[in-house]
Structure formats: C-alpha cells, structure tokens
Amino acid sequence: MATDESKPYANMMTDLLGQLEHSYETRTGYWKGGTVSVFGYGGGVIPRFSEVAEDYPDSSEFHTLRIQPPAGMHYSTDLLRKMCDIWEEHGSGLIALHGQSGDIMFQGCTTENVQKAFDDLNKIGLDMGGAGPALRTSMSCVGHARCEQSCYDEVRAHRMIINGLLDEMHRPALPYKFKFKFSGCPNDCVNAIHRSDFAVIGTWRDEIQVDQEKVKEHVARVGRKQMIDTVITRCPTRALSLNDDDTLDIDNKSCVRCMHCINVMTKALSPGKDRGVTILMGGKRSLKIGDLMGSVIIPFMPLESDEDFAQLNELGETVIDFFAENALEHERVGETITRIGLANFLAAIGVDVDPNMVNHPRTSSYVRTDDWDEEAQKWFDRKGSAANE
Amino acid sequence: MATDESKPYANMMTDLLGQLEHSYETRTGYWKGGTVSVFGYGGGVIPRFSEVAEDYPDSSEFHTLRIQPPAGMHYSTDLLRKMCDIWEEHGSGLIALHGQSGDIMFQGCTTENVQKAFDDLNKIGLDMGGAGPALRTSMSCVGHARCEQSCYDEVRAHRMIINGLLDEMHRPALPYKFKFKFSGCPNDCVNAIHRSDFAVIGTWRDEIQVDQEKVKEHVARVGRKQMIDTVITRCPTRALSLNDDDTLDIDNKSCVRCMHCINVMTKALSPGKDRGVTILMGGKRSLKIGDLMGSVIIPFMPLESDEDFAQLNELGETVIDFFAENALEHERVGETITRIGLANFLAAIGVDVDPNMVNHPRTSSYVRTDDWDEEAQKWFDRKGSAANE
C-alpha cells in the first residue's frame, strides 16, 4: 500500500511501515496512548502517538476508530466500498475486519481527521464501538442466517441488548469493560464462554430430533466400529447407545447438549424444538487473577416470544446495573463473582440457585449451615409453586 | 456382654453401657484424654477417663490399646483365642476388629492393667500400633493371598516399611501422624489414596493380558450392546474398541490402568506382566485445610526384585526424614506439599518431575521462567541417559 503513491495516505503508510521496521530491529514498541474522542462520545477511539515521530513524522498520529459492524458481519459490497472511500479520504486506508471483539477497526488517523471520518461513517449508518471502561462491541455467530444448529435469533438478541445499552458504550462510566457475546448453540462459534462477561448460548430443553433411517444410513456408510468409536464413546455422559438394529438410543435426560452427536450426523440429528439459551457470566483473560471462564447463571431461558426477549433484556440491564454499582475499579464481573461468591452474586441479581450452576455440590465441610432449614424451604416453595403452575 | 456376670469385666461393661446410655439421653460425650503408656514406648495407648466416674465407677478408666494385626488381617483361631483370653483377664473383653487405620483395638482397660495386658499380648507375638504424632499402623489389601489382580507382594512391602521404621511408631517424635497404606492394584481396596500420607498402589507397565477367545465368550454371553455399554464406553481414555469379530482392540498406550475392563472380564483380561507400583503422597481427611487426596509422586517403580524393595524402603525413609525435619507442628505431609509446592517437595526428596504427576501442565501464565533453559536441560539429560541405558 505504501507504494501506491497516488493515494493521499501513501506517506502515512510509508512512515508507519518505517516505524514497524524499526520495531523489528529493536524489538521494541513505539506507541503511546492519549485521549482523543468524537463529539458527544467518550470512547471508541484508541489514540496512538509515536514515540519516534521525528523519524516517521507522517505517522506520528495513528489513531484507531472502533466501529460496530452489522450483526453477524454481513456486508453488501456497497457498504464496504463506501467504507473504503471514507477511509481513503480521512485515514490511512488500513481497515481490520475484524478486531477480536468484533469491531471494524479503522486504523491510522490523525487527531484532526477523527471527527471527519466518524461523521462520514456515521452518515452511512455505522456507529462507534466500545473501548475503555465501558460496554464493548459484541459479536454473534452466523447462526440463524446460515446454520441449522442455531437455537435462537442471534441478530435480534445481539441488537436488542447492545442497542438498549448504547449509553454504557458511548459514555464510558462502568468500573471496567463489559462484553456480551452470542452463540446460537453450544459449539460456541464466537468463543463467548471464555471471552465475554455475559455469554448467551443457544440450547434446547426437549429431546434431540432423530431420523432413525438416516442414522442407519450413517452406520451403513461408516461401519459399526467407526460409529461406536466416533459417536457412542464420545458422548460425555454416556447418553448414547447403539441398538443391535443400528438405530440410536438417546437418553435425553442424561444428554448435556454438548452437540457432538449432532455435529457428526447433521442429517440424522438436530437440536430439539423447545429452544432457548443458557447464560454464563464472568469470562475474561489473564489480567490480575488469571483467566476465567464464564460459569452458568441461567441454565435455561426460553428465547422465542417477545416476552422471552424482554426478559433477556431485563437480565442484561440488571447485571449491568449491579456491575456499575458494586464492582471495584478495574474489576471484571468474573472477578466480582469470585470476590463475593456466586451465591451472593445470584442473590444480588435476583436469580435462584440451581444445581446446573455447579459441576457438583461442595466437597468441603467448612461452611456454616445454621440456617439450613430456611434455605431449604426456599427450594421447596419454588418447586411447589412450579408444580402448581 | 454386661450380662455374663461370671466374667471379671462384667461390672466394667455394665458401667460403660450405663455411661453410653447417659450419652444417648444427653447427646453428650463424657470421656477426656490423658497420658498412659507402656514401658519403653511413647504411644499406642488411647487413654480415656470418664467425666462422670462418680456414677459409673467401674468404667472410670477405659483405655484402648492399639495393636498391629498380621499383615492382611489373617488369623488362626489359635491366635484369636489367645487374644480373647488375655483381654478377658486384663481388659473389658471388648475388641474391635479393626480400627479404621487397621489396628486391633483392645478397648477398655484400667491404667493399672495396661502394662500387664500389653506384656501378655507382646508375648504371643503382637506389638503396639501407632497413635499421636507418629508413624501409624498400616494396612494392606488381601492381594497376593487371594486376588488375581495383585501386582506386587503387599505383605512384604507392608512389613518391610513398617518394621523398618518401628522407632517412629513406638517413640512418637514426628511433627504429626504419618500413614502408609498398600493396595495391590488401582482398585485400592484399602482406600490408600484418600486415607494415607504414602499410598503404594500396584500397577503394570506393559500390555494388559488378553485372551480373545474368552472375550468372544463374554460378548456372546452378555450381548454386543451390553458389552459396548458396560465396557467400551466406560473406559476413561477410550482405549477400548470392539472389533466387528467381537474381539477387543486395546490401545495400551492410552490405557491408564484404571482396572475397569479387567474387573468386568476377570477371565479374559488381566494386568500385564511387567509389574510394580505407583506411589501417591499427601492423603488425609478434613482437619485444617480440608480433605486432601494423595497425588502422584512416583508414577512407576518396579517392585519384584530385592533391589526394587530396597529402593522402596529407601524412599520411605527419605520421606519420613524430610517430614520429620521440615513439616510444621501438627502439619500432615499433604499440607506441607501444599505449602511449599510440589516441585519443591520433589526436589527435597530427590525425585524428578514427571508429566504423570499432573492432570495437565499449568493453565496460568503467572510464573517466572527466567531459568527455563536450565530446567529443560535437566529433562533432556535424563532422557538422553535413559536412552543410552
């Protein structure tokens, strides 16, 4: 790129690559941060000022704009061409599709041009993403758009949650970053469990849909031994048994919705019909307390009707409010949960404890159980009322 | 028992049961400890003085002698009858076969009679067991005596270790208790991994011995589906595959010697021929830091030749010495390992690190690796020398 002289950004790229070259020689980075933003927003721009500007003046300012893509990262060439035109005019011409959080990153812009670039991008329907202690840009898998495993409308959930909380993204006021991610099934194609504070994973409550004829065809094609070794023995909870007539015996009560058998036999098997989501919270990477995965907070929430979606939205808001008010500075919600304990977190956001939240109950006897009976009563009351519904 | 008046211990038992009755009514225990021992020994007697002696004078002293049984708990009626005669004369006539650690517990003796009782027991070839901060009485499974799964001579190992360290048992001078337990195979019929500081578990290095004809007979008898559901899918490492001709395909490199398939098919399968032991250290129950299981310290040690046994003995001594010198007061070796870290413990007892000691390498990047190359070199040197052997 640095070579197509005609372009306005040619010199900027030349100097950028010059500085990069220099980093390669010295094995040292030369950028420092700062503060740059656009009118009305507090975040979304990652400012970069060069520490070796004297040698590479044209890339002395090389800021990045984080812009949210259409949910699922679908593009018409029309939209992409407009993005290119704008960035050619105001920026370096370098665009990342996409950042690890899911932003379009327009990389390389002077302080002066940031507002101009954003204005033009905003005019074509794009908006700023997240940075700093704020709600971050989200990601949803291709799901409903092109995947038979998808258990809920990812686009709807993704846009509803984020667009409902935009203020938290555009005017950073949270203790620290907060990320939502949406995967249509437990294959988790957007790495939500490890990489988001609030992971929404599609699943189902009823039985796996089976076409036994297609099962037989599969067995006939791959052979019994192969079928046993690649499907039956791989089920994490031994929920599968191969009948002597080569049909499949599925113990749906033991099945944990891992997806494997369905993944292998895409024609013969598919997720059940009573669909919804499992929600995990607390995922993050290494900083301070080491990597955390999200853990189950909502074992199942139906997600089909408008009411269902409203309920999800409400939960998102509740958790963000709790986080805003109770997390320590620079503390991720997973760290908060670790600090105060899951049970207290659940109480705070008004969610009842459920055995699906743990791999197993406590193995340590070091706990005070003075109020055992009251706590047990809560469970019985719930079960009672559930039964009476 | 309290009823057979003729016996010398009748009144003692009457009062004992009286006190017990009283405990049932008040839900309170009435024994307190003290110090009682036999000449030349520091431990092995659990002294009990009644707090309600005035009401139950004849059981005001009710001490227990912990006596070690023959390894494997084999008895000729001759030995048992002699034990009875002695306890009838000097004690309450109440004998526990056996305590959870494996002692014969002669329960109920006055301070005055303790020495007499012990002298007579000692004369028929019995010796005191462990109590207090000392080496404790050990246990070994029936193993070689009556079990086809046994991978080493438990009686020999048990007697060699304990009899070599008797001084630590009879003259308590350790920071806290220390227990050895011996199981002939991974079925661990004496609960060694959870319940001992030093667990010696039989295993094998080569291939499982298979009689394919007997495998076929088994499949013929139980049926294929049953065979798959009770054997193939139960292998923890998917090392088993059922061939289409109903023979068994065992991937011995993936097998972790769990014993399951061998347990199910006792005729068709048996442990390999190159036998020895896996040693785990650090098991204990709840006190202070919560329950700990032992963890692997020696993945494999051959245990067939005299040299092999000598090597095991040496390891036992090394660990006891380390424990004696480095554990804090009232600290089990498992707590010591937790406190100083496994790697430091290994270095201290002169054992090299091995991947079999962990479920998996670290998942946390929070570690200093300045000296990575030197550490790695140790491994390469070892592998090199192993190769040249």
Add this chain to the structure above:
Amino acid sequence: MNKAALPRRADEHGVPDPFPHMHPLLRQNYGNWDWHDRPRPGVLHHVAKSGDEVWTVRAGTQRQMGVHAIRKLCDIADEFADGFMRFTSRSNVEFMVTAADKTQPLISSLNEAGFPVGGTGNSLSMINHTQGWLHCDIPGTDASGVVKALMDELHHEFTHEEMPNRVRMTTSCCQINCGGQGDIAINVQYTKPPKINHDLIANVCERPAVVARCPVAAIRPAMVNGKPSLEIDEKKCMCCGACYPPCPPMQINGPESTKIAIWVGGKHSNARSKPTFHKLVVAGLPNNPPRWPEVAEVVKSILYAYKDDARAWERMGEWIDRIGWPRFFEMTGLAFTRHHIDDWHGGRESLNASAHIHF
C-alpha cells in the same frame, strides 16, 4: 538396684508375619491367582493358576465384639473352615473353604450365630464407623449406634447383590471425619461456634497452639475477667471444630446445635473415573438417638433412587454425573441451597463453566 521393679521390656515384633495365620490354600497359591467369580451373595470363588480353587464366605460383624462373639467365630472356623479366618478392610469376616459344598454348612452356622452373610460384589457392605460416645473424647454423636440403626433397616441390601455396583457407606462422629469417603457418608456438622469455658482455658490449653489450629484465623488471645483466655470472631468462624481437640474448654458440641449432614459420591477406587470426594447433599438433620430416623429416611431415599436408576457398574457418583445433580435432587426430594455451592479454597473449580446442562 531394684531391677525387679522395672517392667518388662517389649519385644519389638512390629507387624506380625501373616503366613502362620493364613489359610493353607491361600499360602500355597500366594501371588498365583488366575480369576474369580461370585457364585452367590456373600461367596467369592477364586481359582489359582495351579488349578486350586477356594471359596470365601463373607459375613458381617459388629466390629467391636466381646470375646464370646469372637470365640463363636473361632468355633465356626474350627468346625467348617480349617481354623482360619481373615477380616476385611471393612470389618467383615471371611472364611475360606476348599470345596463348593463346604460353603452351605458354613453359611448356615454363621446365620444361626447371627452373622449375616453378604457384603460382596454389588451389595451394600458394612458401614465404616468410628468411636463416638463409646470412647472418643470429642464426639458429636455416636458411631456404632448409628450404624446399628441403619443396618437393621438395610439388612436386605447387605445380604443381596441388587445394587448397580458396590455401595460403601461411612459415618463419622465429629467433623474431623475418621470415617472415609463414601458413596454415602453420614457425618457430624456443627452449626454453632465453640462456647468457651474461660475458667478452664487458662489452665488446660496451650493457647498459641489453639490459635494456630484455626483454618480461618478466627481465634485471638484475649484477657477475660482478668485471666488470659481466647476469644472467637463469630463472623469468621465456620464451626469446623478444629480448635476443640487441642482445647476441650472450647466446647463445639451442643445437644441441639450438633447436626448430621449427608454426603454422596465419594469414591476411592480408580476404576473408570478417578477417585473423588463425596459431596454435601443435606445438612441440618437432627442428631437423634437411639435410631436417627431422619437420617435413615434420607439415606434410604438416596440408596433406592440409585438402586432403581443407575446402570450396571455405575458407582453412586458416576450415576449422578450421568443423570445430573438436578435430577438427583428431584429424585431424592432433597433441597438444593446456596450452601451447596462450594466457597472453600479452590471452590471456583466446582462451578459449571460450560453449556453442559441437564434437563
């Protein structure tokens, strides 16, 4: 010099040699067994490489026996089993005979004498127990008494092999837990911090040692009405009882406050799954001698749910791993509470960090 006064010096025999006490057939085939099966509950049939065969009859004992009971076992052994017996790691007694037809008379005489034959294979074996009020200095409940009460109700499961796999039950009479891990474990659970008898502390307790014993540093030295004593931060204290053995004046037990908790899924063997610790399922049960009915009821509901639903070879914990904890609580009618969520060191590891859900 009054040598006479000196007591006898012990011969340090150490662990006695078992061979003189071992059944001849076992001695002859030591280390040379080939395979085994189980002709009927309570009977094991082992075949040696030499071709020798031995039948073992296993029977339950009270563990703590009077001499007359032990002599009775000796009489039986002398009459039917060549004068030898052995005890198992669960306090059952085993008699070895050299022919199949020798088992029946042996079994009959054991039954007559009141020793139930069973405890083999996929049965409920003897319940491990400890000392309790009979002998320990710190018990919260009794041991043999609880076991007696339970075994009376579960007798059938000892004498029959109708379980999916072996069931190992264990009890402990204080929170130290001398009993082992169990498929089902019945343990004491304290619910109140120790009540301190300040008058006694000064004399009997080594205060720094007691302070050091507390897992959560809830004990601090204090002056109580002029005397050096200890005080407890009741917010921090989680009632583990660790301070009680070294300091009896810190009474942890109370007739009401000492409760019973039930744990499931402990496993020692390495078969299939790795060894595991048992998990808490219910606490707060009354410590209710002489028959502990509330405890017995829960134990039965767990045991029979397992018996009905588990598959061959599944141990209690493996069964639950397959069907999931939600269903376990549903089937047993027990409550899942905030107290089930582990918050001790490493507790976070027990959270479900996956989309694996049981419905």
Add this chain to the structure above:
Amino acid sequence: MNKAALPRRADEHGVPDPFPHMHPLLRQNYGNWDWHDRPRPGVLHHVAKSGDEVWTVRAGTQRQMGVHAIRKLCDIADEFADGFMRFTSRSNVEFMVTAADKTQPLISSLNEAGFPVGGTGNSLSMINHTQGWLHCDIPGTDASGVVKALMDELHHEFTHEEMPNRVRMTTSCCQINCGGQGDIAINVQYTKPPKINHDLIANVCERPAVVARCPVAAIRPAMVNGKPSLEIDEKKCMCCGACYPPCPPMQINGPESTKIAIWVGGKHSNARSKPTFHKLVVAGLPNNPPRWPEVAEVVKSILYAYKDDARAWERMGEWIDRIGWPRFFEMTGLAFTRHHIDDWHGGRESLNASAHIHF
C-alpha cells in the same frame, strides 16, 4: 452563539441491521436451515428446510487490509457472489453462491487475487492475532508478522482438511492476551520484573492504582532520590506485566527478556468435553523477528504430531488427554519441567490425585 462551531452530533445507530447486507438466500431462509455438508475444503453446502441450497466459499484474509484489497473482494463478490459477503469470527471472508457450479469460478478468482480458499472443517483456520508493534502501546512482540511467518509455512493445512478436527491457533503480543484460547497459542511470556524509570513515574502514574493492580502485591510506594516513586519486591514479582499498561515507566519489555511461550489444548466449544484453557508446553523461546523460526519449529512439531496420531474429532486437548502428557512431550521432543506444575491459585487441582498413569 456560534452553533456553527459545534461539531455534528452523532446518530446513535448502535449495531447496524444486517438484513440489508445479507445474501438474499440467507435472508429468505433465516432460521430455517436443515443440514449441511462440505463438498470440498473451503466450501460449505447448507440446505434449508425450504429446499433452498447455498454454497459458501471461505477464504483467508490478512484481516488488516488496505482499501484496494477490500475493493478487490468487492469486485469478486459483485462478479461471482451477488454482491454480498460476510466475515467470520476468525477474519476469514465468506461468499455465498446459489449453485454448486458457481463455486469453481469464484474459487479461481480468489486464488488469483491471492486469497487462499480453505479454513473449513478439520483444517487449520486463520490464526487469531492482535495488534503488536503496529499499533498497541504495550506490545512485547508483533502480531500480524508472527502470523504471516507461520501461515507461509502452514498454508497447506489451511487449504486442506487433513487434521483430525479443526485446529484453532491464536497469538497474543503481550501477557494480557487479547488473543483467545487456542488448540495452539503463541503468547508473550515476560521473564524479568519491570525496570522502573523513576523520573517519569512521579508525573505520569497514578501510584495507588498501580500498586492495586499487582496480583501478588509486589509493588510498594517508595521515595527514590527525593521523589515519590514505586519499588518492586523482585522475589515476589512473577513478571506478569499487569503494572505496565497503567504505568508505562514500569517497562516490562526487553529485547532479550521478552520471550515467547507456547500453549496447547485450549478449547471453546462444548462439544464432547467441556471448554478448557490451554496449557503451557514450552516457554523461553526467543522473540525473533522477522520470521520467529524457533517458534515455527515447535508449532510444526506439535501440529504434525497431532495430525499423525489423533483420532477423528479429537481436538488437540482431547487427543492429549487420551494419549497422556508423557507421550505428548515424547512425541514433540519438548521438555517437561518444574515450571509446568501449576502453582497459581487452585493449582493443586491440577495434580494427578489418582493411579491413572500413562505408560
């Protein structure tokens, strides 16, 4: 009032609606797909309940592209794929076509334009990477550069589906790790405590915040030649770099001291086994631009050991769980050291508390 001076106020669109930008066939069958298969590497074939079929051609991109590259993709989409495309969560581009025979011309044009077709199914997909020297303010190494160097060598594995299951690789250019977990992860590992520039600290750093950031409380406030500064307890410090972003004068990087570590067995999916973190296998590799040959060599030895030995559907970590870590180190020729034993919080959980041993 100089309203004119005020910049434009943004329209808060939020997340744009994707439907106007979605391929018509996808829009029409939204939520109604039936099954899929993979006719060839780089091509997915999805069949809708309506009977509609769509073929997806996936190609690799550099992620950070110049406008001309993006325009090239647009030209291709306009000519062969109805003017639409999407990007995957791993920065690959996907073009949808409505007939099987439309895939080949599309594939050819992509190849001509230098976009490798592949990354589907059991292949090595695009390597996740981050910013590095190109743009970040705290990098220890480069990001896209490392990926470029590796992809040049592993090109074949992207364009072919010869792996046992999908392989996800990821890189991170500092120990914060913006990259994800990976079947193979290439991350920075610092080996020296920060070198403090005391002159700067006073001005730029919010000292209490920096002190609070340290996971092991190794930082304390101190006066250094008269000025308020910070000092590090080098015995405690484990060189995590957490103090560096909030306080640039605490330089954690050094051309020599910043090393590369390789991790394996990270897994995000819930298929079969629960999601897992990746595990350290080697550290101390030199940070060696422009081609990081030492890193590439290790990565290849791991990747090919997996390719040769793993079974269908086994992910990297699942393969190792079956064959065992001893064999993994043997096959890859890597060293197992004391540093592999986890000693961070909860590390004890990672010890092998069983007799399950791999030989």
